[in-house]
Amino acid sequence: MIRRDFIKNGTLSALGISLLSTTDTFGHLFNPSERNANGAAKNIIFLVSDGMSSGTLTMANLLSNRMYGRESKWTSLYHERKVVRAFMDTASANCMVTDSAASSSAWGGGIRVNNGSLNVNADGSHNTPILQKFKNAGKKVGCVTTVPITHATPAGFCICNKSRSNQQEIALQYLPLKFDVMMGGGDKYFNPSKRSDKADVYSQFEKASYKIVKTKAQLLATDGQKPLLGIFGDDALPFSIDQRNDKQHQELVPTLAEMTVKAIELMKDHPNGFVLQVEGGKVDWAAHSNDSSGLLFDQLAFDEAVEKAIEFAEMDKNTLVIITTDHGNGNPGLFGEENSDQKFDLFQKFKHSNEWVLNNIKPNASITTLVEMIHDAQGYTISNEQAKELLSHYQKLDGTGLYNARKLPFELLGKIQGDYTCVKWGSMEHSADYVELAAYGPGSNLMKPFVINTELHDLMLNATGVKV
Structure with a gap:
């Protein structure tokens, strides 16, 4: 087994992290009365x-x-x-x-x-x-x-x-x-x-x-x-x-x-x-x-x-x-310097997850029905173009993501949602x-x-x- 001893080899310093200040901070984060011996x-x-x-x-x-x-x-x-x-x-x-x-x-x-x-x-x-x-x-x-x-x-x-x-x-x-x-x-x-x-x-x-x-x-x-x-x-x-x-x-x-x-x-x-x-x-x-x-x-x-x-x-x-x-x-992460606070606050109106939304969309749903459904479930109003794009994926079921047996468009909804909440994603993987x-x-x-x-x-x- 290879063990990476970062402190011993000085890698933290090489990464530009202040080791002394970090160690000092960590060393004072617990109550001195809790410095118990092994087996305590x-x-x-x-x-x-x-x-x-x-x-x-x-x-x-x-x-x-x-x-x-x-x-x-x-x-x-x-x-x-x-x-x-x-x-x-x-x-x-x-x-x-x-x-x-x-x-x-x-x-x-x-x-x-x-x-x-x-x-x-x-x-x-x-x-x-x-x-x-x-x-x-x-x-x-x-x-x-x-x-x-x-x-x-x-x-x-x-x-x-x-x-x-x-x-x-x-x-x-x-x-x-x-x-x-x-x-x-x-x-x-x-x-x-x-x-x-x-x-x-x-x-x-x-x-x-x-x-x-x-x-x-x-x-x-x-x-x-x-x-x-x-x-x-x-x-x-x-x-x-x-x-x-x-x-x-x-x-x-x-x-x-x-x-x-x-x-x-x-x-x-x-x-x-x-x-x-x-x-x-x-x-x-x-x-x-x-x-x-x-x-x-x-x-x-x-x-x-x-x-x-x-x-x-x-x-x-x-x-x-x-x-x-x-x-x-x-x-x-939460991104954007303009209106990001107000957009992030939309989460306080959410009633359901994206999983619930996508599993409740009917492939033959109208654009108006889908827009209203997402507004009711999550508090924001997507555009007709965004609704049309979401619905198109129910004809091909090509969505990605690990826990996505139905191949629903999770990635697309996540991107659309980011326009309204300012929460954006880097990937769908570890x-x-x-x-x-x-x-x-x-x-x-x-x-x-x-x-x-x-x-x-x-x-x-x-x-x-x-x-x-």
Whole structure:
């Protein structure tokens, strides 16, 4: 494994970054009373806003300030100097631009693997995932996410598989691990009527003494007597902007913050502590679709989970909270010096994501109908020419983007939307950007100003004193 020690080799100085001032700032971002020795953390909450470029964090904070009159929790942690802050290199073993499987595996297994792999090295050998290590050490462990629980980021903390695409297989790999809390979407990987092999994975979990819940009410009523499997959607959960404007979604689907609170509640009294991974997975899906409203409101929903985790850690005093992303995606930003404030404020009128809009357009819709529909869903009026161009793509279905099975014109709508909101996109793919990383609580002092993603694996083990 090649490890890039940027501080040792002076690369930060070569990039024109003031290393001394950066180190000095980072060194004073946490409370001196939190300079605990190794092994001081009983619990860990590891929060991942998947695919969060720095512009996403910035714009979510701007939207929170302008819409709610308060900073995002993540930004406030910087402002109030409550956390240790760092940059992180996210590269995989075979590419400077990582995917989520390799990135989560770097944290989970402590070794960089090739893109697409889950803790499996190029030679076929396996790296034991960190939640297995913590479970074997006697802690309770779990994952919650807004995408399928079998998806790359939770899987990288849990299992080994040569391909992240093997989600039916991954669902079965979770079974013998007896993890304590697993929540997200992905019914199609557990339901016998939807699996290609017709296996009833739900029944297998029930036979292994799991409590199965499929609605928010069932989740909130869970008492923690059994390990929990919560599946709240066929694939991913709805975007937050769509959920907040759909009563059925609100009644049936828990938010990421609600899942986080419940997971903590179910594990917090365990005498040996717990380790929980929390993923805002649809931030990444929105970025792949250049879906600005999906992105920003899901980032704010992730921020609510951050707030709940910090509230618990402040009360508990024994919990290390790590907040980060696995890679950038799309590099969105707010651009333009004229009327950009007013245009950005349009997001306060949004009722739905681009995903909702595009999936509700009828191929034979009139231009007038489409213009009215977008105005009602997102608060701006596109031109007849723009409506005509959008409709033309429903005849050829040639749209791009990773999570776009219907080949809808996500990229085009993202560009059109940018004319009215001033939010523009660099691409529809992951980036090699170094990303934000923050840590709060016992063990946070172990974090350096510049981190290679694999280093978080050992940091978590060291912070809890777990020997493997």
